[in-house]
Structures are given as structure tokens and as C-alpha cells.
Amino acid sequence: MNKFKSQIQKFILLENKVLKNNGEMVAQQNKFTLQAILLSGAIIFISAFLGSILSTSAVSAGYGKLSIFYLIISAVAAIIFFIISVFPNINQYFIIYLTYTIVFCYCTFTSALVSSNYVSVAILSIIFQIPILFLDKSIRINLFVILGTSLYLTFIFFFKKRDLLVDEIFNCIIFAFTGIIMGTFTRYAKMENISVKAELNHLVYFDGLTEIYNRRKLFDDLQNDQFKKEITGIGILDVDFFKKYNDTYGHQQGDKCLKSIINCIATFNFESNFSIYRYGGEEFVILFKNTSKERITTIADTIRLGVESMNIDHKSSDLKKVTISMGIALVSAENFEGYEQTISNADLALYTSKSKGRNCVTFYAI
Structure with a gap:
């Protein structure tokens, strides 16, 4: 127990140090990750939009009414991608959480109202990946996941089919818990890497005696x-x-x-x-x-x-x-x-x- 507590304290110290002293490197890594997600997301939703209006299969017909939402989500992803590319100094944490909130709301809507007969894979993947992909204070990321999961479970309680409700609740809790645990270890590894890189950069670019550039x-x-x-x-x-x-x-x-x-x-x-x-x-x-x-x-x-x-x-x-x-x-x-x-x-x-x-x-x- 003491070893676990010591490890948590070590991670918190490392997290505070990296976020305070190496904010530029953290922001750069978050930016690349967010750009990759937005670009791939835009492509996926455009493909879904085209599929929903071109396909005549029964499955596509059930989702045909969502075609306009696919297009809107693609446009939003493209706009956010443009914003973070043109304005590098914009608050990226706000953009990150805004992006996930938009997608989270969309997936909740489709899962509870459009596909209430099925277990939502999209919402589970979001719950799982948020803690793993981005670097921020653990308390903020974990609270965001817990809050999102709680709101989703509250929402589906009123709209989901009763025979699927237990499975959905169980899956969401497992995915949220797993995401938080894996995210903690993943962020620790990423932040340790940033810390080592920053120290190497310091050795390469700073004079050891005067602590100024060399x-x-x-x-x-x-x-x-x-x-x-x-x-x-x-x-x-x-x-x-x-x-x-x-x-x-x-x-x-x-x-x-x-x-x-x-x-x-x-x-x-x-x-x-x-x-x-x-x-x-x-x-x-x-x-x-x-x-x-x-x-x-x-x-x-x-x-x-x-x-x-x-x-x-x-x-x-x-x-x-x-x-x-x-x-x-x-x-x-x-x-x-x-x-x-x-x-x-x-x-x-x-x-x-x-x-x-x-x-x-x-x-x-x-």
C-alpha cells in the first residue's frame, strides 16, 4: 500500500513539473494528437454521410435521417482543425474538451435515441480513449470521464431498452475504469519521456555554469x-x-x-x-x-x-x-x-x- 501511495505521489510530482516547466512541449504533443483525431474523424463522418445518402441497404436506411448530422460533425471537425492550425496560441485544453463534448453528445444522442436497440460502441471508445490520448492534469481528465459517463448512463436509463440497460451500465463502468487506469500509466510514460527530453535539451542548449543559452x-x-x-x-x-x-x-x-x-x-x-x-x-x-x-x-x-x-x-x-x-x-x-x-x-x-x-x-x- 505504501509503495502504491509512493508511486502515485511520484506521478503527481512529475505531472506538475512537466505541465509547469514544459508546457510548450505538452501543447505541441496535444496539438498533433488533436489534429490527427479531427482529420480522421472528419473523414469517417464524411464517409458515413456519403454512405447514408447513397446506400439503399436496410441498415443505411435506418441511419439515413442522420445524414445531416454526419455532415455537421465533419464540418465542425474541419473548422476546429483550421482554428488550431492557424491560431497556435489558442487554449488547446478548451478545444480538446470542447471537441470531445461535441462528439460525446452526438454519440449519446445516436446511442439512446437512434440505436436504442444496440450497445453503443462509439461512446465506449470515447470513454476509453480520452484519458489515454491527451496530456493534462489527471484530476481534470478523470473528472471529465466520470462526469461524461454519469451523464450518459443517466440519459440511457430513460431511453435504452431495458434488456440492454444492465449490459450498457456494466460496459460503461468497466471502460471508464480501464481508461482511467491505463490513461494514468500512459500519461506517466509520456510525461517521463517529455521530462527526459527537456533535460537533454537543457544539457545541449544551456551553459552548465551560467545557466544561459550556449x-x-x-x-x-x-x-x-x-x-x-x-x-x-x-x-x-x-x-x-x-x-x-x-x-x-x-x-x-x-x-x-x-x-x-x-x-x-x-x-x-x-x-x-x-x-x-x-x-x-x-x-x-x-x-x-x-x-x-x-x-x-x-x-x-x-x-x-x-x-x-x-x-x-x-x-x-x-x-x-x-x-x-x-x-x-x-x-x-x-x-x-x-x-x-x-x-x-x-x-x-x-x-x-x-x-x-x-x-x-x-x-x-x-
């Missing part, structure tokens, strides 16, 4: 066409006389110094539209996005003055405290020469800052 992430972002369109400037930041700092205070203190500088820069990142990457050693690259030269100048000077104001002792520096220098190259359609060249231009501007005595910001002269 050089690999920088060049991956620069290969992203949408990301590239937003870049208006590239800056290279260098900690002045950092080798002397390490020689004087030791490498452990040097690591603490770099962390302090990044923490200082992070305080401005909320208001300023830029991304920062560790380029190597004491060098960092800053990508300015959708920002004018005047705003870039303000941001760069704010960072420089912020680091200087920390007053970290550096007796081997001329200023006797830790400072930074920066070189910036602007990016525009007129002067764009490729990002390798732009980074090289920023590096030349950084060299100019150092030659001017350090603790300053220089723009590359076009």
Missing part, C-alpha cells in the same frame, strides 16, 4: 528564419582583464564572478528585447530583437553600468573593479552580410572598445 543554441537560433527576421543587432560582451582576475583570485572565484554578471544582466532582460548566450570563456553574445540603435545603446550602457555598479573587487584591473566591454554590429536589410560576418564585425567593435581603455560600448562603423 554557443550551439546561438547558431541554431541563427538558422531559424523567423528568429533571424527579428534581429536588429548583435553584440559581443567581454569581461575586462578576466584572465588576470582568474590568476589573482582563482578559477572558482572567476566562476562566481561570471554568474554574478549574468544575474545582473538578467535583471534587465524582462524589459529589454534581447537574448544572451555564452560564446566561450568570458565572452557572451547578445542578440537584440526588433530594437532601434538608440534603444540598443541604452540597453548596452545599462548593462555596462550595472556590472560596474556591483563593485566586484579586481585589483589587477586599472579600475580596481570588474567591468565589461562591448562591441555591437547593427543588422539591416541594407548592410546584411550574413551572421558570421556580422559577429565578426561585432568582434572588431569589441577590439576597438578594448583599445579605447575598456569599460565602454562601441558600434561597428559601416
Whole structure:
């Protein structure tokens, strides 16, 4: 019993962690699943619509009056598919539960009123698959299944043939219970996979010391066409006389110094539209996005003055405290020469800052 309780607690912790920290990956997986269901559902209901109006068999004749419902469900599926494709930021949980509610209501209607002589396979499949296919808080998914099952059983109690009622109730309860149990294990496996993938991505794209993006992430972002369109400037930041700092205070203190500088820069990142990457050693690259030269100048000077104001002792520096220098190259359609060249231009501007005595910001002269 204690082992079972421990396993449940472990799953709840994992679930909360994944949904909180990896929402984008969860949303992407839910989106793909929902799109596949909507696409296949639209095809199935269109086929049912065509069959109901073209076939002359007795079975089809019994469902002929549902042809308009088949068409409506297909149209609704197509519309929802279009919405989540065109508007990626829409609340997908709302769309998921709305979609299942619509199909649930339709299947309840056909099972209780149209085919009251038969056990509903469609409604049982929905009850079974909801907990398995999507990722959300278990409490929400399970309550949705329990509520849907309860409403369905209440509805068929008044309309279903009495000789089928016991079987229907038994089947629904078994399917709901099985779906919840299997869904719990399936979601645990999916969330564990997402958690591992997120950790691997963190190792690949984040610097272990400063916990900011690394050089690999920088060049991956620069290969992203949408990301590239937003870049208006590239800056290279260098900690002045950092080798002397390490020689004087030791490498452990040097690591603490770099962390302090990044923490200082992070305080401005909320208001300023830029991304920062560790380029190597004491060098960092800053990508300015959708920002004018005047705003870039303000941001760069704010960072420089912020680091200087920390007053970290550096007796081997001329200023006797830790400072930074920066070189910036602007990016525009007129002067764009490729990002390798732009980074090289920023590096030349950084060299100019150092030659001017350090603790300053220089723009590359076009």
C-alpha cells in the first residue's frame, strides 16, 4: 500500500513539473494528437454521410435521417482543425474538451435515441480513449470521464431498452475504469519521456555554469528564419582583464564572478528585447530583437553600468573593479552580410572598445 501511495505521489510530482516547466512541449504533443483525431474523424463522418445518402441497404436506411448530422460533425471537425492550425496560441485544453463534448453528445444522442436497440460502441471508445490520448492534469481528465459517463448512463436509463440497460451500465463502468487506469500509466510514460527530453535539451542548449543559452543554441537560433527576421543587432560582451582576475583570485572565484554578471544582466532582460548566450570563456553574445540603435545603446550602457555598479573587487584591473566591454554590429536589410560576418564585425567593435581603455560600448562603423 505504501509503495502504491509512493508511486502515485511520484506521478503527481512529475505531472506538475512537466505541465509547469514544459508546457510548450505538452501543447505541441496535444496539438498533433488533436489534429490527427479531427482529420480522421472528419473523414469517417464524411464517409458515413456519403454512405447514408447513397446506400439503399436496410441498415443505411435506418441511419439515413442522420445524414445531416454526419455532415455537421465533419464540418465542425474541419473548422476546429483550421482554428488550431492557424491560431497556435489558442487554449488547446478548451478545444480538446470542447471537441470531445461535441462528439460525446452526438454519440449519446445516436446511442439512446437512434440505436436504442444496440450497445453503443462509439461512446465506449470515447470513454476509453480520452484519458489515454491527451496530456493534462489527471484530476481534470478523470473528472471529465466520470462526469461524461454519469451523464450518459443517466440519459440511457430513460431511453435504452431495458434488456440492454444492465449490459450498457456494466460496459460503461468497466471502460471508464480501464481508461482511467491505463490513461494514468500512459500519461506517466509520456510525461517521463517529455521530462527526459527537456533535460537533454537543457544539457545541449544551456551553459552548465551560467545557466544561459550556449554557443550551439546561438547558431541554431541563427538558422531559424523567423528568429533571424527579428534581429536588429548583435553584440559581443567581454569581461575586462578576466584572465588576470582568474590568476589573482582563482578559477572558482572567476566562476562566481561570471554568474554574478549574468544575474545582473538578467535583471534587465524582462524589459529589454534581447537574448544572451555564452560564446566561450568570458565572452557572451547578445542578440537584440526588433530594437532601434538608440534603444540598443541604452540597453548596452545599462548593462555596462550595472556590472560596474556591483563593485566586484579586481585589483589587477586599472579600475580596481570588474567591468565589461562591448562591441555591437547593427543588422539591416541594407548592410546584411550574413551572421558570421556580422559577429565578426561585432568582434572588431569589441577590439576597438578594448583599445579605447575598456569599460565602454562601441558600434561597428559601416
